Amino acid sequence: MLSLSPDIIILILVVIMALSFDFINGFHDTANAIATSVSTRALSPRTAILIASVLNLIGALTYTGVAKTIGGSIADPFKLENGLVIVLAALTSAILWNLITWWFGIPSSSSHALIGGVAGAVVGAAGFDSINMAGFISIVQALIFSPIVAFVVGFVIIKLVSALVANMPYHRTNRGFRLLQVLSASWQSFSHGANDAQKTMGIITFALISGGFMTSETGEITIPIWVKISAAIAMALGTSFGGWRIIKTMGGKIMKIKPISGFSADLSSALIITIFTMLKLPVSTTHVITSSILGVGASQKFSAVKWGLAGRILVTWVITLPATGLLAAACYVVFDVFL
Template identity: 60%
Template structure:
């Protein structure tokens, strides 16, 4: 197949992944505000879409990490086809988990798929093991940090406002939730949209269209717009799981969950580390619920979610590997 055609196909696939990521993941950032009635669904989605767009246009460090740390795209033969296979696998897994309302990780899916496709194409030695493991470490440690931060912030709120009337607390924190929902959506854009920018840049380097992992302006803008459009569609299945099936939300707990996860995500962005916003947000919610009462967390839902998190990396690696074999058979 002509190199120009396949690179166009990869860009379309990448932006499709970003669009799907928008309604799959960004729902997480507004679920708590909708659950506590701090925002009406239509307003919440518009807020999330606009703040995601701004966040996505603000940073590029995570994009460079994704574009160069898993493997060196310049050293991968048929690298553009590798990216195509990775994106097909990641999109398939995202749609599967979205359909069943499981808030799995688009980040795990993308990183796992890229590694699996690289291994199928060039062997395990082609994977930059140190870089890959550093990404996996950030994906594993960030939920633990989010749980801890959520627990601490909710504990402080309970301590500081112990003598306030529930009506006054709910009224104040419902207003504050609008701000934290915006912050949450902004932080999501700073991290998740960059993964698509990174994968497109990987393909451009592998195809010989550029020599460094610097993110071109058109890549940055198109990825930001694709995610914002996906957000505007709304991921209602995931909103239901996040907003109702982990803990019973009140405005104070929604505020604590939003603030905790946003702080962890924006910190990871500043350190140029890709994290799973789904994992971070869900873990922050669990931490907040545990601070209120350990039994208030619906741990059955939590176990289902964690199980999906655990299997995503290996499943997408295998899926991407088989996808590359099929792509190679058909086009190479």
């Protein structure tokens, strides 16, 4: 009878948990790519989810820079002990947080949840000195600044686009922007997969290295091909199921979305996510698209944005990193006793 070592069993559990997180991430963040196009009826829900699923898959297989950042910039996986339990605690924390916020229909950040979970679990296991502060701060800066940039870009793009079509008939522009939304939603789906799925690739690679299953003479992190493919498929499958509670929030509760504003928001967020992906920095697709919608809404009519709901979302953004960090540290303490 085949006998597996405890480390192999924990690694298998970590991979299952990581791919589950990726699936939930796709399920949770489907709204980022398709909410505005569904809200304006540019796409039917079924068609929008199909497009998002396929392009999430393609995007996830295109880059690895963000995966390497997640795998090596928060902490050095080559130097950590008990790394498998650290990753297991981080993933448990992130998944629990994703499910809680999904249940209440709040578009919180899967990225913040995962990064907060990794940092909290590392601190719980080895103390604050084990955190690579320079790398961690660069990641947090990207998470903070990307939605601010998205708000500004959304504000500017809707102004420019509105000026370009100011003298065109309203119904004609509506029809045209519904068609353009197919392209902008597609780009956004691709960029979402290119950034978000890499985070799971990075965390699995982190587990493989810290658990002693991967080595590197140069200290460079390489993402195994099976990790890339499995993470991409898990993300695409999760996207195919959709997160309808959050789609409802993103698609209409923040502001009333028209085709021109939906296109502008999608274009803004896809552009920002793509730029940060090329810089090998993780961002929250939820934060970026929500901020783009807020920027577009604020440029048209300040009162058109439901700032009360926006404030509620902002509070969730602020508390996600510390909440998941504390939860992950607690999970590590429990797992370390029993595993």
